[in-house]
Amino acid sequence: MxxxxxxxxxxxxxxxxxxxxxxxxxxxxxxxxxxxxxxxxxxxxxxxxxxxxxxxxxxxxxxxxxxxxxxxxxxxxxxxxxxxxxxxxxxxxxxxxxxxxxxxxxxxxxxxxxxxxxxxxxxxxxxxxxxxxxxxxxxxxxxxxxxxxxxxxxxxxxxxxxxxxxxxxxxxxxxxxxxxxxxxAKPGEKYAYPADASWPGEALAGVKLQGRSVAEAARVVREHDLKVAYGLDWPLRGGNAGFRVERDVPASRIDPSWKVATAETYNDGVITLHVEPGAGATPPPGF
Known part of the structure; x- marks a missing residue:
């Protein structure tokens, strides 16, 4: 956190x-x-x-x-x-x-x-x-x-x-x-809290995925021999600033044209793409 x-x-x-x-x-x-x-x-x-x-x-x-x-x-x-x-x-x-x-x-x-x-x-x-x-x-x-x-x-x-x-x-x-x-963390140790995947020394050091389409970002991740996971950043209701994250979202629920907000790593070979749901997307209960 x-x-x-x-x-x-x-x-x-x-x-x-x-x-x-x-x-x-x-x-x-x-x-x-x-x-x-x-x-x-x-x-x-x-x-x-x-x-x-x-x-x-x-x-x-x-x-x-x-x-x-x-x-x-x-x-x-x-x-x-x-x-x-x-x-x-x-x-x-x-x-x-x-x-x-x-x-x-x-x-x-x-x-x-x-x-x-x-x-x-x-x-x-x-x-x-x-x-x-x-x-x-x-x-x-x-x-x-x-x-x-x-x-x-x-x-x-x-x-x-x-x-x-x-x-x-x-x-x-x-x-x-x-x-x-x-x-x-020690070299090779899995993080207990996520880090920005583009930071120096991280899996996608210097690679900015923010603003790219999901399809393009996923392609870049796989080109670096890394796996892809997804999270959806649902805007808070009532006009409040910020968002609530739905984690471990299956690829079948992700529109390839949606945009990537951030890319996170736990230093475990997986990049989690945080995606902004497109217009008309319906959040699950609780979001």
Whole structure:
């Protein structure tokens, strides 16, 4: 959860919006779309260009079970309660704010920091993302239905020197919870979150498929000895900006003349073409 995504739009995403979802096209993210990130169901996201920054995770925020809210700032009225080389923690009202300063942090070190402020049931899992990803991927899976997590659009480096990403979580969270934080994938390792297939070092480095017809884009993908998969980006209803992604769409439902919006890779030999449905196309139930 393309990075390039919903963060710059400062959108509010609630649980019901994320039902059955995956991220934003690539910070396309950030965030639902995963539990262990093994599968990516349908997701709602905004499409924006992907900035290139120092790597902490991925170009997006991925949200797991629980609401994820993108806010302009987390810094107002906060007070530092813990600091290490990997993370600084502030208390801000009824939330803790985390400033990550290590691009490939040690989960044990982060969990130790969380316990220092009483967050004894929070664990950390690092997930492989594209080494080219320049925005953080932060996922949050929790048992407490009232717990909330948020990320900031502001430059967290203004608050903590060397900060790569910042996010907050409800201080009195009940039950177990797990943060999923992006880390650069090893050579040949499958990504847990999609990357733009045209990025340097990726399967279609320098090849722009956006705006091409599905037929032409699929031909180019196969010429690179890669397989093709499809997703449909259905515009949100009610005039809202953004779209919801229908994944694993069979080729029989794709009109070859429709246009490609983005091309994603998980570094597994498959390119997923995200297609904009043409005029008159009817979305399935739920879209």
């Amino acid at each position: 393309n990075n390039d995504q919903m963060f710059k739009n400062r959108a509010r995403v609630l649980d019901e919006d994320l039902a059955g979802r995956a991220s934003t096209a690539g910070a396309d993210a950030l965030l639902a779309e995963i539990v262990l990130l093994e599968q990516e169901p349908a997701l709602q996201r905004r499409r924006t260009p992907s900035p290139r920054r120092a790597l902490f995770g991925l170009a997006a925020v991925a949200t797991l079970a629980g609401a994820f809210v993108v806010v302009p700032s987390l810094f107002n009225g906060s007070e530092q309660v813990y600091a290490s080389q990997a993370v600084t923690i502030d208390r801000d009202g009824d939330s803790y704010v985390f400033y990550i300063t290590d691009g490939d942090p040690d989960p044990d070190e982060l969990e130790k920091a969380f316990r220092k402020v009483g967050l004894d049931n929070i664990t950390v899992k690092l997930i492989p993302v594209s080494p080219q990803q320049r925005e953080p991927v932060v996922g949050f899976d929790k048992a407490d239905p009232d717990a909330r997590m948020s990320s900031t659009l502001s430059d967290c480096g203004k608050r903590v020197e060397g900060c790569l990403t910042a996010f907050s979580v409800t201080a009195d969270i009940k039950g177990s919870a797990q943060f999923h934080l992006g880390r650069p």
